[in-house]
Amino acid sequence: MKITYKYLIVLLIFFSACDNGFDELNTNETDATNIDPIFQLNDAIINTSFPGSVLVYDMGIVQQIITPNSGVITGANFNQDNRNSTEAMWVNYYREVILNTRDIIRRVEGEPERNNLYQMTRILQAYAFMLLTDSYGDVPYFEAGKAFSDQVFLPTYDTQQEIYPEIIDELSAATAALDANGKVEGADILYGGDVEKWKKFGSALLLRAGMRLSKVDPSRAAEVVQAAVQSGVITDNDDNAYIRHDANYVNGVGRTLNATEAxxxxxxxxxxxxxxxxxxxxxxxxxxxxxxxxxxxxxxxxxxxxxxxxxxxxxxxxxxxxxxxxxxxxxxxxxxxxxxxxxxDRSRVVKQTAPMFLVTASQSQLLMAEAAERGWISGDAASYFEQGIRAHMEQMATYDEDSAIPGEEIDTYVAANPLQGANALEQINTQYWVSSFLNGPEAFANFRRSGYPELDPNPFPNQDISGDFIRRLTYPSSELAVNTAKIQEAISRQGADNLETRVWWDVD
Structure with missing residues (x-):
């Protein structure tokens, strides 16, 4: 084809004219190009609410809720491995919670005007990592959530023994650095930016973390617990950390129990x-x-x-x-x-709009009762014990007005069930089991740590475990397939990737 000089000039003029306004035409003037990180924190908070899979393992292991059916809901009911369920918490927390908290920290670290947001995010992230390592054992920590910022697509697994000191340090530092005179992050959906409530949340988590070490490192446990209590933990239901659900964002357990698994x-x-x-x-x-x-x-x-x-x-x-x-x-x-x-009752405690409690006054009071019984903190163990029971009974009204317990019934129960020295640890941790109803991950963790309540092993035949109880959840199949080398390193160090390998703090 022969292109004349005149024809070439025409083409250049044409394409030059077409390019006019090209950048403007391809600029989206309606979609946001940036987002206030407080809304990322809210997304992370929302996604700490447990998926329905906690029914399959956590609540079944501690023998609170069980199913006789198999298939997709096989799990603790038969002490069998079902990775479609064991991976649900992993996927939700890493993809939705850790991904957001890591990015918020990267964006606001070093910005004095967003100091409170930075510290709040550190506290929530520590909570998420505690739940993950308590459930699975060795997990990605230092490199987790850094695919976008650092292009770390296959993170290394860190030992729980390395992770716990980091969690404790993060909670201690973040709680102390919250500033009542700083910017109020009023859009925060957990506490409305109330710094004092976030401080209590962080300290209550620190108390929980310290108690996890009660068998593996008692002296360090005592130090952490003392620091947490001195800082001021959640002791009133008004300060409870819980996720509020509505018709648009429903309770995961409630969704499951009001739908296919009703x-x-x-x-x-x-x-x-x-x-x-x-x-x-x-x-x-x-x-x-x-x-x-x-x-x-x-x-x-x-x-x-x-x-x-x-x-x-x-x-x-x-x-x-x-x-x-x-x-x-x-x-x-x-x-x-x-x-x-x-x-x-799926019209009350597990209705779709029921709250999901993460950390409560009842749990803190009962942990302090155990700490006092062990001589780690001052105060009367019996008083903490009573307050722990009362707080949970009063908390029931938050689920539904028809679940509220009259004060005289609470008084009668407390009077009939005083703390008795010889059985104090059993009483305290059995009440913790009741207090943590519907908080499957925490009930499961404290059951392994304390050994209470004393439950008979599930007698179902043809189990996947040789011991008495499930001790951890298995890793996701996706990690085994994609992050093979890193996960195999963790397995070789921690033990077989099965339901009975113990996490670091879970010792006899």
Whole structure:
């Protein structure tokens, strides 16, 4: 093809004209190019709310909620490995929580006007890493969440023994550096930027972290606990750290129990029996039995349904059953079917808009009761113990007004259950088990740390563990496939990637 000089000039003029205004046309003037990091913190806070997978393992391991069914909800009910469920917390916390907190810290570190946001983020991040390492053991810490900032796509796994001092240091430093005279981050959805509440949250987490070391390093545990208590932990329900849910952002456990698994999960017999045998008023606040239900559709919630909160008729599902043996057990107990076993009430404590508690006054008071019993802090262990029980019973009203416990019933229970020296640690940690109901990761962690409550092992046959209880969650299949070398290094160091390898602080 022959291109003349005149033709070439025309083409150049044409393309030059087409380029006029090109940058303006390709600039999006409506989408945000930057975001205030407080909204990233809010996204991280929202995603600390537990997914429904905590029903499969954490709550089943500690024998509070159990299912007789298999398939996608196989887990602690049979002491079998199901990585579709064990990975859920990992995926949510690393992709949504740590990813955001790392980026916020990178963006605002060294900016004095955002000091409080920086410290709040450090506290939330420490919480997230504590939950992750408590659940899985060795996890990425130093290089985690740095794919965008540092292009670290395959992070190294760090030992829990290395991670815990970092968590303690972060909580200590961040809590101390919060400034009541600094900028108020009013858009914060956890505490509305209230620095004093964030301080108590950080100190309560520090108390929790210190108590985790009670067996593996008692002297260090005592030091950390003392510092936390002196700093001022959460001791009032008004300061509880919890996620508020609504119709747009629902409680993950509530979503699961009000949808496909509504008829599959039941309160476990050890939990119901403990509450029932001790005349605990929380049973009425928590449980529902659908009287005469012979099938799932015959469980009819609502004022015109067959649900009853009467504590006298609540019967928990015994451990160790599948859907066939559960039918036999139900018949032996005189129930219409296993659908008549007690459930967590999905119109109250596990409704879709129910709050998700992360750290509470009750938990802090009970941990201080144990610390006082051990001689690590001053104060009366019996008083802390009583306040811990009261706080949780009063906390029930936050779920739903129909779960509120009258003050006289609280007084009666407390008077009938004083702390007794010989059994103090068992009493304290058994109450912690009750207080942590629906906070599966914390109930699971404290059960391993303290050894209480004293539960009989799940008797289901054909288990994937040789010991009595599951001790950790297994790593995600995606990590095994993609981050192979790093995860294998962790496994060779920590122990087999199975349900019975203990994390560092979980010693006999």
């Amino acid at each position: 008829n599959n999960y039941y309160l476990a017999a050890p939990f119901v029996d403990y509450l029932k045998n001790n005349n605990d008023p929380r049973l009425r606040s928590i449980a529902v039995t659908y009287v005469g239900a012979a099938s799932g559709p015959e469980q009819v919630p609502g004022p015109d349904g067959n649900g009853s909160n009467d504590p006298e008729i609540q019967i928990g599902m015994p451990m160790g059953n599948n859907d066939e043996t559960a039918k036999q057990v139900a018949a032996e107990l005189g129930l219409a079917s296993f659908y008549e076993f007690a459930q967590a």
